[in-house]
Amino acid sequence: MAAQRRTRPDATRRSESSRRAILAAAFELVGEVGYHRLSIEGIAARAGVGKQTIYRWWPSKGAVLFDAFLMLSEGGGKGTGGGLPDTGDIEADLKSVLRATVGETEDPLFEGPLRALSIEIAGDPALAAVYAERLGEPLREMKRERLRSAQRAGQLPAGLDLDIAIDLIWSPVFQRWLYRTEPLTREYTDRVVEAVLHGLGATGIGHPRA
Amino acid sequence: MAAQRRTRPDATRRSESSRRAILAAAFELVGEVGYHRLSIEGIAARAGVGKQTIYRWWPSKGAVLFDAFLMLSEGGGKGTGGGLPDTGDIEADLKSVLRATVGETEDPLFEGPLRALSIEIAGDPALAAVYAERLGEPLREMKRERLRSAQRAGQLPAGLDLDIAIDLIWSPVFQRWLYRTEPLTREYTDRVVEAVLHGLGATGIGHPRA
Amino acid sequence: MAAQRRTRPDATRRSESSRRAILAAAFELVGEVGYHRLSIEGIAARAGVGKQTIYRWWPSKGAVLFDAFLMLSEGGGKGTGGGLPDTGDIEADLKSVLRATVGETEDPLFEGPLRALSIEIAGDPALAAVYAERLGEPLREMKRERLRSAQRAGQLPAGLDLDIAIDLIWSPVFQRWLYRTEPLTREYTDRVVEAVLHGLGATGIGHPRA
Amino acid sequence: MAAQRRTRPDATRRSESSRRAILAAAFELVGEVGYHRLSIEGIAARAGVGKQTIYRWWPSKGAVLFDAFLMLSEGGGKGTGGGLPDTGDIEADLKSVLRATVGETEDPLFEGPLRALSIEIAGDPALAAVYAERLGEPLREMKRERLRSAQRAGQLPAGLDLDIAIDLIWSPVFQRWLYRTEPLTREYTDRVVEAVLHGLGATGIGHPRA
DNA sequence: TTTTAAACGAGACGGTACGTCCCGTCTTGAT
DNA sequence: ATCAAGACGGGACGTACCGTCTCGTTTAAAA
Structure with a gap:
């Protein structure tokens, strides 16, 4: 760095x-x-x-x-290998990715350093910038690419704001892990994926954007 | 404590x-x-x-x-006073609440201590527990109550998992503030509220729960 | 201090x-x-x-x-006890005091710290001032007192500059120890005492102060 | 070296x-x-x-x-040039040499390094040996030579121990400079020369050598 | 004149000690 | 008993230099 x-x-x-x-x-x-x-x-x-x-x-x-x-x-390659899995089913793939994430947080050898780093980045803008450039953005681009693939497959609308979508999916999971308000389970991540993809089912208000 | x-x-x-x-x-x-x-x-x-x-x-x-x-x-009452605003329009109210949150993070006298506390809670489970009990849960209950009101008004489905809904709305906003990946703007929070309420518009996959 | x-x-x-x-x-x-x-x-x-x-x-x-x-x-009292010995013979007493000093410098447990301190004082005026006040001056007063006693006994002239006398006696001894030019022997200190007391025997020049 | x-x-x-x-x-x-x-x-x-x-x-x-x-x-030659001055009057010459020495110690550009070196030699026997050989002994020989000249002129006794004499003259001066007990003045060095040459005027004790 | 081996400038390295800050504990005397 | 004050044993900080060890780059004697 x-x-x-x-x-x-x-x-x-x-x-x-x-x-x-x-x-x-x-x-x-x-x-x-x-x-x-x-x-x-x-x-x-x-x-x-x-x-x-x-x-x-x-x-x-x-x-x-x-x-x-x-x-x-x-060195080891932590999924940086070649992008997110793409079986053609975006919902299933997202669930599987998040379940894998839950698995990582259950390994104390990985959880400790990861939490330490997360905390450090939150408190150090310079470190945050380096992180964003070296790890954050590449990861995010992988996520974007998987969503674009779903768009091409007709599973997601063409006009979708991919960055908002990514935040909606991953933030709740990260947050629950970081703050330990409730245990981070595979049940929970599945529910998040479903809720994000289909919305809360709001009716009679505002207007779905294109 | x-x-x-x-x-x-x-x-x-x-x-x-x-x-x-x-x-x-x-x-x-x-x-x-x-x-x-x-x-x-x-x-x-x-x-x-x-x-x-x-x-x-x-x-x-x-x-x-x-x-x-x-x-x-x-002492001062930071909205702890009487719950979230309820004008009858859940989308508008959520947007207004999140815009106010953005405002708070723009005040450096508040932002600094808040970030410090957020970091400390992330690293100290005991503190996290106290926080959850004394501040987190009361706030969350206020949010739940506002969503229940929207359910009663027919703006949200009755079977909705309120905790998932709350996470979907607030986590992206908090995350963007904590990690400063991109500036936290009112534009952004509006988009988040819309995306959460109406979903990403996924089609042909899985099935909306309800 | x-x-x-x-x-x-x-x-x-x-x-x-x-x-x-x-x-x-x-x-x-x-x-x-x-x-x-x-x-x-x-x-x-x-x-x-x-x-x-x-x-x-x-x-x-x-x-x-x-x-x-x-x-x-x-604590121990290193001659601070009660002044220099006074047998009535100034020459013998000075020789005996200096011989004792030679003895001290031959004890490596004492020589090391003493040298260290001497060096430190030479390089640190503040320390030098404290030394002068706490140890140097009391010691010097003891020496003066012994010389005054010799004056009263008629062994030294009344008008003698005691401080010059003290310097003449002790400086050569200290110097030879500090710089190790030649070994510091009892022979040497005896000769110094004799030379100082009786002078170099200069004739036909200047005039003895008295 | x-x-x-x-x-x-x-x-x-x-x-x-x-x-x-x-x-x-x-x-x-x-x-x-x-x-x-x-x-x-x-x-x-x-x-x-x-x-x-x-x-x-x-x-x-x-x-x-x-x-x-x-x-x-x-390079510059600090009196190494050609021995001590010899006007035929040993007392005057010694006074003049010591007065010049006092002058050198009053030049802070020279005093600092000189003190540093003096301290270092006191703490380092190897350095002391080199000093003695390269600078100390030549200087001392110059002093001896001047005293021998005074012996030839009948101003000093033939049997005088020249090394004792040199120590008696120069040690008090060096000591007063190194330890800053009292300011090193030309008054002082004059008194030292007089006292050494004529002795303290002791009477009725011991016996003048030679 | 070319070779070649050294001394050279630069500075990274594993260390030691510096003098400072703060930790969490303890003690003292005042309220 | 709590309080303000602050000394204490201790751990870590970030810095300065130590003396050793490569690195290329001069540079001057030998070939």
Whole structure:
């Protein structure tokens, strides 16, 4: 990620092994002790690295954590692989995607760091911008593409605002996870998909947009 | 909020003036320096209070902040007063409520502490539970009541899952504010209300529940 | 020693046990690792004390070391007891005092810290002032008193400048120890005393002050 | 000065311009920030030189500083020129030399580095040895020579221990400068010379040697 | 003249210590 | 018993330098 320092360090000399050790240590530690107790000192010690090597390349511990996620996404491929599933049935596909998401949140090794990162992004606009560019927008484009496919299949109206649609589908799920108001179940995500696709069934008011 | 200490302090002897000074200081400071730089020591100094007085009555700085919000809500009344507006037109009323919400987020004196609290709740299940009980559920019940009124008016189907409906309406708005992916505008909230009430217009798939 | 802080700490609340532990640790460590490798962190760790407790009460590690010496001087009594020996023979007494000094410099447990402190005082005027007031001047007064006694006994002229005399006697000894140009022996100190008392035997030049 | 490295560097290839830049930078910086805040990194940066170039040729920052002094002494000539003045009057000549010394200590551009070096030598036996050989002994020999001249002129006894005499004259002056107990004045140095040459005027004790 | 091996500038690296901030606990004296 | 005040042991912060270790790039002696 982009880092601004007094005198910008020379990235060509950067130690790749230290970089990997730092990101791995950060990911492990945030899972073990939680984000609040995650410290740069702890990461440096676990990674066998001087603190300055972290400060040289990352502006905050949130940024380190974020890169740790990036490494995971780009290395392992967390669905970044090739877009959302497309069986021809948009409702079934959305339900299946959200059920998979629920599954991820049930894995504590993933849930912890993910929550930490989500919180950090909410509090750090710079990090939010990097996230949007590097992870958020690519993911969103995948979602858009799946909806466009449904439009081509005649399952969704041509004039649909895809971004609104995406927000309607994913926000409630994310929200319920982040704030733990109620448990996030597959039942719930199915209901959300249905309600969004068919609307609440409002009558006699306003006017459906085209 | 409930505080557990080794030997529970005697609430009858509690200094009301110190309590108010602490909450006011917390609210001011979180707006001035941000949540990350908010410290118990800072609050105590600003409030002219010993640190122990804070530790005696609150378990965490998040809890202090939360009580600061409670004081505001109960004191000033942030719409907690008498429920959501009901002009008989559910679409218009929802739009108006969400537009007002947008307005609140545009006030930096309110936006800062609110974001701080939102972040803190996301990371602290205990605080989340207190929030749900003291602020979340009452607010949600107000929303439910407005939707029930729309059901009685024939504007929404009788069998509607009100909690899903509420999530669909408010989550996208909250999400966009919290993560600043795109600016939160009145245009956007209007579109959300329309899309939720009328659905995305899906055809030929699944079946509207009701 | 006098310490100036942002808000001066409250000396009445000071922990005596921490103070002693810090001074003892400082004295031990300077002997073990030398002054250059003596660190505040090391002192704090050895003393089982927070670093802030040191920074709260001393402005520099030199000041800590100095107080460690003071504690020794005031506690054990390093000749501060009751003045220099006075057998009635000024020459013999001076020789005996200087021989004792040579002995002290031969004890490595004492030599190390003493050298460290001497160096620190040379580089820190504030420390030098405190030293002069607390240790230097009392010692010098003891020396003056012994010389005055010799004057009363008719062994030294009445008009003698005592401070010059003291410098002449002690500076060469201190100098030879500090800079290790040649070993500091009892032979040497005896010769110094003799030379100072009787002069170099210059003739035909200037005029003896008297 | 002699430097030992893993594989001894090839002095024939040494960059003279870097050497001079390093010594000049060291001398300047020690005057500007003091010895404690003088750092190898700082010297390298000021000299426009890689850190390794310093570590390659000097074992410590004290050694760099020492060489900076050597350069000065050998280049400019600080009295190294041709011995102490000899007008035939030992007392007048000594007074004049010491008065000149007082003058040097009054120049802050010279006083700072000199004090830094003096302190460093006191704490570093290796440096002390090099100093003794390269600067101390030549200077002392010049002093001895002047005293011998006075012996030849019948102003000092033939059997005088010249090294004791030198210590008696110069140590008090150096000491008063190093420890700043009292201001170092020309008055003082004159009194020292007189007292040393004529003795304290002791009577009835011991016996003048020779 | 070309080669070639060194010293060189630059600066990243694993570390140590700095001096500061704040944590949560504890103690003191006043109310 | 609570309160304001604040010292305490402790942990982490972000910075400054340490001394070592590559990197290309001069540069000057050897071939």
